[in-house]
Amino acid sequence: MVAVDLPESTRPAARRSPAARGRRAAGRILPLVPAFALIALFFLGPILWCVYASFTDVALTGATASTPHLIGLRNYRRMFADPAFGQSLWLTVVFVVGSAVIGQNVGGMALALLMKSRHRIARAVVGAIVVGAWVMPELVAGFVWYxxxxxxxxxxxxxxxxxxxxxxxxxxxxxxxxIIANVWRGTAFSMLVYSAALSNVPEDLLEAAAVDGASAYRRLRHITLPLMRRAVMTNLMTITLQTLAVFTLIFVMTGGGPGTKTQTLPIYMYQSAFKFYQLGYGAALAIVLLAVGGVFSVIYLRMMREEI
Amino acid sequence: MTTAVSATPRTSRPPRLSTTGPRRRAAAAVAYLVLALVAIAFLLPFGWLFLASVSDQASLKADVPHQLTLRNFADVLTGDNLHALANSLVLSLGAAVLTLVLAAPAAYPLSRYTRRFGRPILLGLLFATGLPITAILVPVYGLFVQLELLDSIPATTLFLTATGLPMAIWMMKNFMDEVPIALEEAAWVDGASGFRALLRIVLPLMLPGTTVVFTFTFALTWGNFFVPFILLVDPAKQPASVAIYQYFGLHGTASYGLLAAFSILYSLPVVVLYTLVQRVLGNAFALSGGVKG
Structure with missing residues (x-):
């Protein structure tokens, strides 16, 4: 870290002895250590182990449980030949697009627009009901919809x-x-994000456009939405990442069934690893889920870049 | 809030163009109608939960109870279920406190020192917040089996803390950025260490932010079902979320009233906590979820 700080040493204030500079670097790094040690142990470590396990035949029970063998790409080859994997990938896409990209996103935007400049009491009541669905634990949401x-x-x-x-x-x-249950549960988040973004759209701009004769639709299309573009993009990324990982809601409502009709990737991963005890295959599925999340996460990072 | 502010000058202005008046009122009427329908649609699924919980013969249907009763609530508060709620409290409180203890010192240098120093770390943290925790559970289970940590409440608390830390540090850092550095510089001149400045000056000044991070972690842990479902097998160690699920499977159709009552009792702490924080801090809670639109 001393190397990173080098350019600063040209400033008079930073012209200190190497020992002092070392102490200063330690002062910056040390407070980070406990948190990052925990993240390394229980977050990063498992991901690396997962990569390793996905190349083995490690299982929960039986001979391969204690002495797993490296089997190369066999888990992945099996995965890509497995029609159940293809189906679960497709179901995940439909679930994410249907409930997050379309349902929560459009629903949240519509609610935010509808609630803008409505009476205080109406906003409070509708807001409380919609947010109530969001605050409920996911498990209870599953029971309620079941x-x-x-x-x-x-x-x-x-x-x-x-x-x-x-x-x-x-x-x-x-x-x-x-999908509908997840829209019910998640719309509040988008609504809150969009309500906040809407309140940042300058009122004079909309009024000027109205005076010039722009219809409500044109004002929305050409003023409000372009000004909210950033909020929409970040919100889309956030809810996509959240929806990708949804397990409990589906698990409680359908258990992935009937048959495999709602077996999204998280459910299929759970079934493979914990119901059929094939931890290696489950790990390979987890890697796919992580990879998909990672790709969206990188896109999200690129959008958040200016803020760091 | 914003509408209230912008409405004040509006009243002193001359009346709007006459063409927008009636149309605007019609549009408002439609908006209220749609909002009412949305509210009803969102309320309907809740109907069963509340009606079944006070019904003596609850089914899956949201029926008006023949006889109102609070017996379901009394019956569900048995030793085992209370124990499960206590486990939830231990897990959630443990994770929330530990998160604050670890995230505050980690966020401090990231907020106070050069961008060059913090940027790669912040990018890494933000990347981690996007990864699906669901997927990490398969390898974590493997890790817990090998280290013989299954059925350990402390280990499960540590895992829940670790998965929440990236977001918590990110949130803490953003709240810390709002605290002006001048106050600490004065403290430094007086000889206070960075740690003392953090503890005595920065954290008290960002109490709302600290509250948000605490509540956020507590609520997420309290509501988590999948992690304890996999990592805690012993019924005596399972939190309320898993206990309710097992209850549902064991007693099934016979006890929908109890299931509903248990679900309400289980939801109550997070709903109350959210309402309190919301009252005091406004929408900060909701919007701190990484999105600063």
Whole structure:
């Protein structure tokens, strides 16, 4: 770190003895050590072990549990030949696009726009209800939606009351069910982000455009949205990364089923590693999940760059 | 807040162009209608939770109870379930306190010293916040098996802390940036060490930020199901999230009232905590999630 600080030593204040400079560097590094040691042990270490494990046949039980063998790319080759993997990758994409990119993002924007300049009480009530769905623990959200969509659940009771026939929603359209549940749960976040961004759009600009005869749509399209571009991009990245990792909601509502119809990558990884005890194969799936998250994370970094 | 501020000068202005008046009112009426529908749609799934919890014969349907009762709440507060809630408290409080203790000193040099020094570390931290923790659980399970750490509440707390630290340090650093450095420089001149300046000057001044990081970590840990579900196998060590899930599987259809009551009791702490922090600090809690739009 001394090397990094070298240019500063040209400044008079920093012209000190090497020992003093060493102390100064230590003063900067030492406070970081405990936190980064923990991150290295329980965050970085496991990721590196995961890379290693994905090249072995390590299992939870049986002979290969204690003495795993290196098997090269066999886990990956198996993965890419595995139709269940292809399906789970596709289901993950549909889940993320449907519930985050479309559902939460568009829903959150719509709510933020609708709530702008509405009465204080209306904002407070609607805000509290929508945020309430977000504050609930994910597990409870899963129960609540399981009960809502079950055969003898609330939705079918309502439909019967108005003379319609209900369906076994979780069997007939399981993926749409978990997507809607995740939209319900996550829209509040986008709404809060967009409400904050909307309040930064200068009111005079919109009023000037209105006076010039620009319609509400044109004001939104040509003033509000361009000014919110940054907020939209960062929010999209954040909710994509959050949705990619969703496990509990799907696990409680459908368990990945019926069959494999809602078996997104996290669920498939869980099944492989902890239900079928193939830790090596589960590790390979985890690497894919990490890689997808890593790619989005890098894009996110590029957008946040100016802030650091 | 902002509408209230901008509304004051508006009233003193001459009335708007007449063409926008009625149309604006119609648009507002439509907006209120849509908002009402959205509110109802968001409320409906909650219906079952509240009705079943006070019903003596709860099913999966949001039925008006034949008889209102609080027995479900009393029945669910058994020794085992209370124990599970206590485990949740130990995990969440442990992770939140440990996060503050580790994140505050780590964030300090990142906030105070040269950009050249902190930038690569901050980029690395921000990158880590994007990685799906779900995926790390497979290798962590392997690690815990090899180090014989399964069923250890302290080890699980450490893991939960480690996964939350990148975000916590990032948030702390941002809050710290808001505290002017001049105050510490005065303290340095008086001979205070960097650590004392952090403890006595910076942290008290960024108490709202510290509260947000604490609450954020506590709520995330309290709500976490997957991590303890994998790492804590012994029922005596499992937190409420896992206990409720097991309860659901064991008792199934027979006890929806109890399930709903347990779910409400389990949700209550985070909802109360969020409401309190929200009251005091405004939207800082929600927006501190890394997004500074």
């Amino acid at each position: 009960a809502f969509l079950a055969d003898d659940g609330t939705l079918n009771a309502i439909l019967r009351a108005v003379g319609l026939h209900g369906k076994s929603w979780l069997y007939v359209m399981p993926l749409l069910s978990v």
